[in-house]
Amino acid sequence: MTFLDFEKPIQELWEQLDKAKQTHEKGKVDMSTTIADLENKIQETRKEIYSNLTPWQKVQVSRHPERPYVLAYMNAMTYNTFQELHGDRSVKDDKAMIGGFGSIDGKTFMLIGQQKGINTKMRQYRNFGMANPEGYRKALRLMKLAEKFNKPIVTLIDTPGAHPGLEAEERGQGEAIARNLLEMSQLTVPVICIVIGEGASGGALGIGIGDKVLMLEHTWYSVISPESCSSILWRSWDFKEQAATALKLTAENMLEQKLIDGIIKEPIGGAHVNQEESFQNVKKEILKQVAKLEKIEADKRIEARIEKFSSMGVFVEG
Amino acid sequence: MSEKVSWFKRIRGGITTSTREKKEAPEGLWYKCPSCKHIVDTNDNAIHLWVCQKCNHHQRIGSAEYFGILFDEGKFKEVNANLVSADPLNFSDTQKYTERLAASEKKTGLKDAISTATGKIEGVETMVACMDFTFIGGSMGAVVGEKISRAIDCCIKKKTPLIIISKSGGARMMEAAHSLMQMAKTSVKLAQLSKAKIPYISLITDPTTGGVTASFAMLGDLNIAEPGALIGFAGPRVVRETIGKDLPKDFQTSEFLLEHGFLDFIVERKNLKSRLAQTLKFFAA
Ligand SMILES: [Zn+2]
Numbered sequence: 155m156t157f158l159d160f161e162k163p164i165q166e167l168w169e170q171l172d173k174a175k176q177t178h179e180k181g182k183v184d185m186s187t188t189i190a191d192l193e194n195k196i197q198e199t200r201k202e203i204y205s206n207l208t209p210w211q212k213v214q215v216s217r218h219p220e221r222p223y224v225l226a227y228m229n230a231m232t233y234n235t236f237q238e239l240h241g242d243r244s245v246k247d248d249k250a251m252i253g254g255f256g257s258i259d260g261k262t263f264m265l266i267g268q269q270k271g272i273n274t275k276m277r278q279y280r281n282f283g284m285a286n287p288e289g290y291r292k293a294l295r296l297m298k299l300a301e302k303f304n305k306p307i308v309t310l311i312d313t314p315g316a317h318p319g320l321e322a323e324e325r326g327q328g329e330a331i332a333r334n335l336l337e338m339s340q341l342t343v344p345v346i347c348i349v350i351g352e353g354a355s356g357g358a359l360g361i362g363i364g365d366k367v368l369m370l371e372h373t374w375y376s377v378i379s380p381e382s383c384s385s386i387l388w389r390s391w392d393f394k395e396q397a398a399t400a401l402k403l404t405a406e407n408m409l410e411q412k413l414i415d416g417i418i419k420e421p422i423g424g425a426h427v428n429q430e431e432s433f434q435n436v437k438k439e440i441l442k443q444v445a446k447l448e449k450i451e452a453d454k455r456i457e458a459r460i461e462k463f464s465s466m467g468v469f470v471e472g
Numbered sequence: 473m474s475e476k477v478s479w480f481k482r483i484r485g486g487i488t489t490s491t492r493e494k495k496e497a498p499e500g501l502w503y504k505c506p507s508c509k510h511i512v513d514t515n516d517n518a519i520h521l522w523v524c525q526k527c528n529h530h531q532r533i534g535s536a537e538y539f540g541i542l543f544d545e546g547k548f549k550e551v552n553a554n555l556v557s558a559d560p561l562n563f564s565d566t567q568k569y570t571e572r573l574a575a576s577e578k579k580t581g582l583k584d585a586i587s588t589a590t591g592k593i594e595g596v597e598t599m600v601a602c603m604d605f606t607f608i609g610g611s612m613g614a615v616v617g618e619k620i621s622r623a624i625d626c627c628i629k630k631k632t633p634l635i636i637i638s639k640s641g642g643a644r645m646m647e648a649a650h651s652l653m654q655m656a657k658t659s660v661k662l663a664q665l666s667k668a669k670i671p672y673i674s675l676i677t678d679p680t681t682g683g684v685t686a687s688f689a690m691l692g693d694l695n696i697a698e699p700g701a702l703i704g705f706a707g708p709r710v711v712r713e714t715i716g717k718d719l720p721k722d723f724q725t726s727e728f729l730l731e732h733g734f735l736d737f738i739v740e741r742k743n744l745k746s747r748l749a750q751t752l753k754f755f756a757a
Binding site for chain 1: 554555556557558560561563564565566583613614615617618621643645646647648649650651652653654655656657659660661662663664666667682683685686687688689690691704705706710711714715719720723724728732733734
């Protein structure tokens with residue numbers, strides 16, 4: 155268990171629980187009452203802390219090292235039928251952007267998302283979930299494949315941003331993302347986009363144009379990370395908490411601003427505390443949404459998708 | 473010389489018929505080229521369309537200048553001029569966003585970072601949306617997105633071609649996710665324009681980075697640029713930090729993008745109007 159700085163009270167109880175369990179197992183004293191008490195206390199403390207998270211704390215939860223990543227969702231939701239499909243058919247296979255077919259309760263879906271990497275070695279292999287242009291182009295190729303065979307598309311968003319590298323620029327990172335925004339608006343199949351961790355800027359939006367855009371409870375979605383915002387607007391790295399608040403980047407904020415369509419609840423204490431529950435929550439929501447979307451004609455769905463994004467942005471006509 | 477004078481008159485015409493007050497340079501002021509340090513009279517500089525005659529550096533200019541250069545006799549009609557940001561997040565960093573907006577308006581005489589206008593380019597009725605870098609770094613907020621969106625609606629309705637002149641540091645951070653979603657908004661609207669088979673020419677000028685590059689600037693039927701412009705997704709400083717070494721000399725210039733296949737052609741400002749007019753005629757004839 156890794157605990158975040160604001161989870162100190164949970165950590166202390168957890169350590170007590172650990173000791174109690176050890177004593178109990180040695181068989182000298184019956185600790186079962188203490189253990190049950192502590193477990194209750196942990197759950198209550200979690201509930202209390204997690205119902206009052208600040209925006210910055212939510213950013214921390216969204217990056218929790220034990221939080222389930224995209225591939226874990228794909229495998230769990232499809233009962234391991236997920237068949238990854240590789241490559242953009244032009245340059246290479248981007249390991250930060252994964253996609254493929256999977257069967258959810260007997261129905262075929264195209265699942266696409268950024269994969270962050272589960273340990274130090276894999277994080278490098280996955281480029282920390284920062285896709286290159288070929289990642290966005292692979293994503294689009296797979297979306298078109300899904301469209302051809304009339305399969306609904308689910309994108310799972312979890313990225314600190316598109317990769318800002320030299321080769322990414324050479325191969326047109328801007329063009330790749332822009333193309334996806336335009337093309338996704340025209341897909342004839344239902345598209346559901348879910349932020350499961352970090353939704354950073356154009357790198358997230360590049361697979362984010364959907365009929366339904368949803369966020370998990372403790373995730374963030376904005377134009378810039380709080381750290382970078384702090385460094386640019388405050389000219390210092392020390393204002394990330396203020397920046398997180400100012401950016402109104404939480405799921406709740408985003409729903410209030412009508413920039414997303416809904417929020418998916420997380421287990422008490424965050425998705426990492428009960429991964430299986432998280433997978434089930436997301437799966438249920440996907441099935442619910444797709445059932446609704448499939449009742450609408452393709453033309454109407456596209457029209458509504460365009461209308462939704464076209465009406466975003468607040469201005470005054472003086 | 474006579475040709476230049478007529479150019480100059482045209483530009484002056486454009487400036488003076490603009491709805492906003494534009495300060496005329498008094499006689500005898502000098503302009504120093506930031507690239508080669510060559511010094512010229514400001515009026516001569518304007519006659520040459522703000523391009524250095526020594527090193528061909530294309531100086532950054534704004535919507536008033538581009539409208540003056542492009543539209544016949546400098547005549548055009550600005551549309552949706554009164555849209556202003558609503559500060560949806562009540563955003564404040566070291567300064568309130570509303571204060572930044574007010575200061576920028578005072579400094580530039582502009583209401584936001586883009587102006588949209590219709591007029592004729594060698595007789596072809598065209599919608600031109602032009603960004604102004606002087607207004608909060610040409611950043612894209614809701615006003616930029618809405619003006620482009622409305623320009624596209626107008627182009628579809630009237631079957632008028634669209635030119636967008638990009639010049640932007642990217643997203644307007646003070647509008648946070650609203651700003652991010654303008655990338656989506658402009659791109660989905662361009663999909664509609666594309667479906668209606670109305671030509672869209674994206675003219676990319678110095679500098680264009682971030683969310684504008686990753687949306688409408690790269691989505692033209694033709695993507696063209698002025699020479700030597702900085703064009704990229706990530707800014708050069710960020711890329712340098714990522715790779716931990718110096719960048720190639722021409723990295724992220726118009727010429728670099730042309731070489732890598734992301735531009736159709738590069739056009740010098742002195743040929744801009746005629747090349748655009750010819751291109752519009754290719755689509756129409
Ligand atoms: Zn010069």
